[in-house]
Amino acid sequence: MKPRVLTGITTTGTPHLGNYVGAIRPTVRASRDARFDSFLFLADLHALVKCDEPERVRRSRLQIAASWLAAGLDPAKVTLYRQSDIPEIPELTWILGCVTAKGLMNRAHAYKAAVDRNSASGEDPDAGISMGLYSYPVLMAADILLFNAQFVPVGRDQIQHVEMARDIAQRFNRVFGSGDGPFVLPQAQVEEHVATLPGLDGRKMSKSYDNTIALFEGGAKKLHASIRRIVTDSRVPGEPKDAENSQLYAIYRAFAEPDDAAAFKDELEKGLGWGPAKERLYALVDGELAPMRERYDALVAHPEQVEEVLLAGARKAREIAVPFMEGLRRSVGLRL
Known part of the structure; x- marks a missing residue:
């Protein structure tokens, strides 16, 4: 057995x-x-x-x-x-x-x-x-x-x-x-x-902290809106970012291949703006979840x-x- x-x-x-x-x-x-x-x-x-x-x-x-x-x-x-x-x-x-x-x-x-x-x-x-x-x-x-x-x-x-x-x-x-x-x-x-994963505010993602990003519920629109709400520091575009201490990068790294994650980190440290970085994160996460979401919606229905x-x-x-x-x-x- x-x-x-x-x-x-x-x-x-x-x-x-x-x-x-x-x-x-x-x-x-x-x-x-x-x-x-x-x-x-x-x-x-x-x-x-x-x-x-x-x-x-x-x-x-x-x-x-x-x-x-x-x-x-x-x-x-x-x-x-x-x-x-x-x-x-x-x-x-x-x-x-x-x-x-x-x-x-x-x-x-x-x-x-x-x-x-x-x-x-x-x-x-x-x-x-x-x-x-x-x-x-x-x-x-x-x-x-x-x-x-x-x-x-x-x-x-x-x-x-x-x-x-x-x-x-x-x-x-x-x-x-x-x-x-x-x-x-x-x-x-x-x-x-x-x-x-860190949540929207940098603490561990948890229902207790009300800082979660829903997996499928609410669809792509809610996922996009949640990612845009991730708290970042005040560094402006062109200013080097502290990628290692960024919850945005931590989430990106959890979904990306190692080479892609390293390249994204390098761009952040060279000044990539938080707005474009969030759009990149959304595209990456949604790319993995979208086929599953379709199946999820069919099952819930x-x-x-x-x-x-x-x-x-x-x-x-x-x-x-x-x-x-x-x-x-x-x-x-x-x-x-």
Whole structure:
């Protein structure tokens, strides 16, 4: 059996250029590697921890699925599914929760950060903290362990969740298994060189900072308008620019071939004006995105096509989940 790689995407926002460069593009490329069995899921159950706006979750789910498909993800070569279509995930979450120490959850970074914020503001330490936030790592462990994923690509801030999944798997294996099964111990695949794009204001591109450039939503017109809003310094045309510290150049470099990026940098340092530079950036980015945008618009206009892909992926995923879950039920005494 080929090593299994699992990636989840939380459905709470509209995909932007930072998501594309840092996650969508490299994951689509990696999914074409025939040495691995790729699983990708829309983490809509996780979204409920952060978002209480049903329409936002529904819309984000469609936008994200359509973005991945438009960017070239081939559902025939990967297993693409919606988390909420796999009933074995919440069932396994409960079972795993019964072997998970509360002290382990107390150490989760997200929970500790929320407690620290409350304490700093004089609130009760657990004010506003839901059980969804508190037990989030158990749900993530179920996502991973149900499919015995060997590798989970994550940034450094997510390593702890994979380590917790390992801890929970080891505990279950000792109590109910053979010591080295039924769960495979997952490994965090740390992406050291994930491209992080700056946003319009120079900070990391993030919905939290309201500084994003939408990937497909709003079309070419919105992309053009957003690029024109990138903050630059006051240096006039003809005056050398500091390319290395310019978010405009950083975005250009993420889309250009190395020789093209070097030439663009040289032009900036020789005085290329910010206005023409933004037009060059727009032409470069739109040149890559325009064919994908056409596919994206077609999918969003026909959500039933996206639904068909996701349901087919769920059936494929459940061919693994259903028999594995039946074995787990027997392991804990819920079946003969």
